Amino acid sequence: MKICPLEISRGLFLTIKRTVQMFNNSKFLLFLLLGISLIGCKSSQQWEGQGPIQIVPTESKPIYIQAKKTFDVGSGIYLSNEFEGARLNDAILVNDTLIQVFISPENEPINPSPWYAFKIWSGEEKAIRLKFTYSENGFHRYYPKISKDGQTFSNFDSSSYFPDTIELQNGATRAQSAEVRLNISPDTLWIAGQDLVGTKHVDVWKQELLRHSFVSKTKIGKSTQGRDLEVLKIGESDDSRMVMAISMQHPPEIPGFLALKGFVETICGDTRLARKFREKYNTYVMPMMNPDGVANGHWRHNAGGIDTNRDWVNLNQPETKALTDFMKRKEAESGGEFFFAADFHATWEDIFYTMNEELEGNSPGLVPKIIKASSRKIKGYHPNIRPGEGNQRGVTSSSYFFFEHGAESMTFEVGDNTPRELIRKKGELTAKFLMKFLLKNKSA
Numbered sequence: 001m002k003i004c005p006l007e008i009s010r011g012l013f014l015t016i017k018r019t020v021q022m023f024n025n026s027k028f029l030l031f032l033l034l035g036i037s038l039i040g041c042k043s044s045q046q047w048e049g050q051g052p053i054q055i056v057p058t059e060s061k062p063i064y065i066q067a068k069k070t071f072d073v074g075s076g077i078y079l080s081n082e083f084e085g086a087r088l089n090d091a092i093l094v095n096d097t098l099i100q101v102f103i104s105p106e107n108e109p110i111n112p113s114p115w116y117a118f119k120i121w122s123g124e125e126k127a128i129r130l131k132f133t134y135s136e137n138g139f140h141r142y143y144p145k146i147s148k149d150g151q152t153f154s155n156f157d158s159s160s161y162f163p164d165t166i167e168l169q170n171g172a173t174r175a176q177s178a179e180v181r182l183n184i185s186p187d188t189l190w191i192a193g194q195d196l197v198g199t200k201h202v203d204v205w206k207q208e209l210l211r212h213s214f215v216s217k218t219k220i221g222k223s224t225q226g227r228d229l230e231v232l233k234i235g236e237s238d239d240s241r242m243v244m245a246i247s248m249q250h251p252p253e254i255p256g257f258l259a260l261k262g263f264v265e266t267i268c269g270d271t272r273l274a275r276k277f278r279e280k281y282n283t284y285v286m287p288m289m290n291p292d293g294v295a296n297g298h299w300r301h302n303a304g305g306i307d308t309n310r311d312w313v314n315l316n317q318p319e320t321k322a323l324t325d326f327m328k329r330k331e332a333e334s335g336g337e338f339f340f341a342a343d344f345h346a347t348w349e350d351i352f353y354t355m356n357e358e359l360e361g362n363s364p365g366l367v368p369k370i371i372k373a374s375s376r377k378i379k380g381y382h383p384n385i386r387p388g389e390g391n392q393r394g395v396t397s398s399s400y401f402f403f404e405h406g407a408e409s410m411t412f413e414v415g416d417n418t419p420r421e422l423i424r425k426k427g428e429l430t431a432k433f434l435m436k437f438l439l440k441n442k443s444a
């Protein structure tokens with residue numbers, strides 16, 4: 001096993017921190033010892049060879065507020081974005097049967113993942129075509145879903161879906177825009193980029209979990225627009241051993257939330273394994289990391305116009321600040337440790353971003369072991385694991401969890417179009433093997 005100077009420094013710092021916490025809470029002594037550990041680190045040749053930590057600015061920026069309205073496009077056809085999570089910036093009747101919808105982001109530059117969600121209806125039954133168009137940096141990422149009640153969504157039939165696909169220089173293909181054919185009527189239809197999961201939907205799920213005697217919730221702060229930031233606690237341990245799971249930093253990444261749901265419900269399960277785990281470990285969950293972004297139908301950013309998953313070093317945004325303060329407080333109060341942390345996202349395909357496997361946290365080897373064991377239970381499934389290459393702290397949540405708390409961490413990405421049963425199964429299996437391996441962990 002190779003140990004890097006940063007790892008020694010981090011390990012040294014954590015040991016010193018715990019020692020200090022055991023005796024008293026003198027901040028001065030803590031900073032003095034931090035200084036010594038950094039000097040120790042600086043004296044290593046390898047450490048000096050590493051570049052500076054890549055930090056991007058994360059101070060709040062203006063966002064363009066989406067005008068909430070019903071678009072009367074003519075011919076008795078109406079579209080609306082007047083509901084939570086909606087995004088529809090313009091709609092125009094091009095001819096009798098073709099409606100062009102226009103989708104733009106909350107601000108730019110932005111990772112191009114154009115989220116859309118709107119309602120459509122008409123005075124009388126009509127067969128129409130809907131053309132999705134985007135601002136310059138956008139393209140058609142999300143396969144459209146349709147719903148009759150705004151609750152249950154299904155994919156558009158592939159025979160009524162026409163993406164305008166182009167080939168990129170690297171050989172990959174992208175749809176610049178897309179058209180769907182559908183029948184509209186006075187009965188409202190909802191059209192969205194993913195199964196619509198809003199803050200209320202997540203609240204209802206939290207209420208269901210709170211029926212368990214071993215689940216409780218804590219308010220840890222407020223978002224820029226005043227929405228509560230909340231963490232669930234699952235377990236009856238004394239916090240000496242903890243686990244963290246988060247989702248929905250990026251609003252449209254609902255498949256990631258569905259994986260977290262399977263993960264959390266397994267830890268809440270009425271199984272011998274889950275009961276034993278809850279006695280020994282407390283699992284903290286923040287399922288709604290970006291409530292403002294979700295409520296406003298953002299492509300990616302929060303109400304501060306920032307990608308919160310680039311703010312885990314700067315901590316300029318209320319969401320990252322609240323959760324990092326919470327985790328630090330938990331450790332300080334209990335003297336306990338976070339052994340594992342996962343941040344659930346969605347992207348083009350399933351992938352696990354893990355830490356450099358040469359780095360060791362509080363339970364070395366745990367993450368690759370969980371991914372391999374859980375993947376073996378899914379027939380024909382070969383996980384795509386992308387371990388980090390460097391050994392310096394990055395700006396994402398998983399890097400924060402590992403470097404600041406020693407939690408073995410990963411970014412758990414599921415594909416935009418991964419079948420929902422498989423997403424759930426992956427969440428469940430991850431929880432099952434996490435509980436199994438952590439309970440066997442002698443050092444914990």
Ligand SMILES: [Zn+2]
Nearest residue numbers: 250253345346
């Ligand atoms: Zn993401």
